[in-house]
Amino acid sequence: MDMFIITKVVLFLLLPPSILILMMGVGFIIIKRHYRIGRVFIFAGFSMLYLLSIGPVSDAMIRPLESSFPSLHKVSLKFGDRPNLIVVLGGGALDLSWVGVRPLPSRTSVTRLVCGITLYRQTPETILVISGGSGNPETPNISEAKAMKGVAVALGVASKAILLDEDSRNTVESAKNLKRLNGNKRLFLVTSAFHMKRAIAMFKKTGFDPIPVPCDYKSEQKRITIFSFIPHAGNLQNSSTAIYEYMSLLWYKLRGELS
Template sequence: MELTPFFFGLYKFVKYGLYPLTWVVLLLVAATILALFPFSPTRLRWVRQLVASSLLLLVTCSSPWIAYPLIGSLESWYHPPQLTPSDHFDAIVVLGGGIDEKGSLRPTAEPNSYSKNRTTCGVNLYQQGYAPTLVLTGGDARVFGTGPQVATEMRRWAVRLGVPESATKIDTEARNTYENATGTKRLIGPASILLVSSASHLPRAVPVFTKQGFRVTPAPCDYVAQNLPRESWDNIDPLDFLPDDTALQYTTEAVTEVAGIIVYWLAGKL
């Protein structure tokens, strides 16, 4: 069943609790609170341990030599499909990855980099003639208030890339991967599909769609890691041992994806 607004908000709140940066902040807050009280040998030891732990966690999670093999282990789950001109599917389904909203500086709402990259991959497959229909799925993921719908902006991007609007279908209600699958099923039924999403997202998305009755061929795109995890150490750069904000982002994505797989499995959605 789809999440109610309350449980969707709770889901988003709990998700923030999985972020490595959240744990770093919590450790530092705990150390700060202890430091406000008169010191004793025990309290001083706890402060030192909390500060050291937060520093170790931050350096580890923001190091490229940790982040890239970690997210690469998810991205290597499914390889790009080896398609031939005779292969044909009922639809190409592209999962939304978010939206950049209109503001005082940005003149219009537009798909974020994840949604743009995924849509571009889907358009490329459509233009090669693998399916007559391009399905774009993604709704308003705001917890408070309302915002633009991801699928609507993805359709605009697909049309700009040359796809006829008549060849597209959109699901503007989905807020997570499970709702992507159920919303797509309402649109086209349990069809034969090419499923397009970021490579790190497909280990969760493919079994979710399969359980809804789709015949799924994964089409990963938007790769982060350059090489397979077992090859990550072949070309080590000394700078990879230094903290990097992009590496922290990729570690966060990997952690939340693994957690999402576990939660979906426990909920019986895989």
């Protein structure tokens, strides 16, 4: 089996809510024979599910990732320092063939793309590079880059100003494939703020000198009230995303693929 698919499956099982459901399931199975251990598994699963689903916890987990780099408007670039490449990393695509609609970029991909297009309009004579094949083993034939290009063209970006990388399934492959597609080392790198720390490290390891352009922020600046402690699926998703990033940073660091 492809190592890429194996990694995806293992990560899926280790991330919430899957790992928490497994913990509680094991607890219910063994509680009759091993009451104390079973109770610990069930209590731990429910407690972690609750904590990861509330705003203060999810924000505390994902914010350190999102604050790794300042937003671009806080960075002043001289005209001569501006790269001529804007690389937008894909964040998923939707297979809507069941309703007769061509594949569309996910919400994450659209957010990154809009950020890239905004920068493209501010930096004349740049090339917009959209990177992303299919990072989802369930939809291996869907091209994130192609779906995103359709939206970019619809928003007024000239087709000739867009370069596609449709072969990359993850960030490491995006960096390596881009090195083969284009020799320029200096570039703008557009991706979600929570993903930027890993993306920058991988691109630097490959030999690039990227300027981070973070977008798609998940954490918010809001005061804590009683409503902050009501569980929400969005908070659980943010917590899961943060855990995935921390695990990925550790995994790729051990493999020597981070700068």
